[in-house]
Amino acid sequence: MSTADAGKPNLYVVRNEPNPDREYHCDALASWFPDATEVDFVAGERVLLEEADGVVLTGSTAGVYEVDDRPWIAEAEELVRELVDRGIPTLGVCFGHQVVNSALGGTVEKVETTHALVEADLGDDPIFDGVAPVVVALHGDAVTELGDGLVAIASADHARIFGTRHRTAPLWTVQFHPEIEAEHREAIREAGDWDEREFSFADVTPGRVFENFERLAAERTTVDASETHETVETAGTPE
Structure with a gap:
């Protein structure tokens, strides 16, 4: 556990974008966590796990199946298992x-x-508290089979597994992009086609998933600090 102030988690944002011309989504995500430590995972930077109270993994134009050409992806998977x-x-x-x-x-x-x-279709999970059902989808890859210990907590017409949660670990994932707002539309268009549909960015609640995650991480930090304090006091009490 870190030495973060009581109730305020020490967060890390792990940037996974290999293309410097497409980092707008990482920048947008990091902007929701102004006090977090940013880690350029592709460039070889790593999370100090002993100091981390929470970790956010960004999007990427890379595909996880490109592991043979991008060795850092295997290290990212190892990071996930260590976090769990x-x-x-x-x-x-x-x-x-x-x-x-x-x-x-x-x-x-x-x-x-x-x-x-x-x-x-967002499930009844604290990560989705106050999150509107209209979200930003920017992807050409999809999870088709769940990882061990994970359950689906969100779905969409085009993606059956649109969000997951671990059964026992404090781990959540979303296929959509909570960081993206209307101001990023031009950057999206530069990266690829944007499909105008019946929804509006006014229907989206950007950043709410991140607010929920930070709250959940803070609650975990508070509980861990309390348990550590109790353990130390018990250990120091004469029998």
Whole structure:
């Protein structure tokens, strides 16, 4: 556990984008966590697990199945397994959603590209508190088989597994992009086609998933600190 202030988790944002011309989504995600430590995983930077109270895994233009050409992906999967083992709160977004499932034995496949506002069926989970069902989808890969220990907590017409949660670890993933707002539309268009549908960015609740995750990580930090304090006091009490 870190030495973060009581109730305020020490968060890390793991950037997974190999293309410097497509980092807008990582920048957007990081902007929701101004106090977090950013880690450029592709460039070789790594999370200090002993100090982490929570980790957010960003999207990427890379595919998890490109592991032979991108060795850092195998290391990202190892990071996921370590986070689960240590019980460190983790949130995976898009590629983060995919690499979590792949790391735990699931399957990710290339599918038809979706760049649009879509309506999702969001389950009753605290990560979705206050989150509107209209979300931003920007992906051409999808989780087709769940990783071990994971359950689906969201779905969409074009993606059966649109979000997951671990049964025992504080781990959540979403295929959609909670960081994206209307201001990013031009950057999206530069990266690929944008499919205008019946929904509007006014229907989206950007950042709400991140607010929920930070709250959940803070609750975990508070509980861990309390348990550590109780253990120390008990150990120091004469019999």
